[in-house]
Amino acid sequence: MSDVDLIIAGGACRTGIEYFISEGVKFIFADSGEPIREIVEFVSSLEYDEYDKIPKIARLQKREE
Numbered sequence: 001m002s003d004v005d006l007i008i009a010g011g012a013c014r015t016g017i018e019y020f021i022s023e024g025v026k027f028i029f030a031d032s033g034e035p036i037r038e039i040v041e042f043v044s045s046l047e048y049d050e051y052d053k054i055p056k057i058a059r060l061q062k063r064e065e
Contacts, residue, residue: 004020004023004025005024005025005026006026006027006028006043006054007020007025007026007027007028008027008028008036008039008040008043009027009030010029010030010031010032017057021056021057026054026055026056026057026058027056027057027058028054028059028060029058029059029060030059030060031060034060039060042060
């Protein structure tokens with residue numbers, strides 16, 4: 001899976017998650033209704049060292065301002 005680094009999902013089955021993380025792909029889970037554009041912009045804005053710190057499985061949470 002050299003062309004996939006990250007999957008943004010609302011949910012996934014355990015088998016799918018295990019397969020993709022075994023291939024080095026990271027998952028970011030987001031709540032349904034979360035604007036995908038904002039998620040993509042956030043991930044795209046990360047520097048390499050910040051992106052590298054994202055765990056294999058993460059849940060996106062908005063900061064309350």
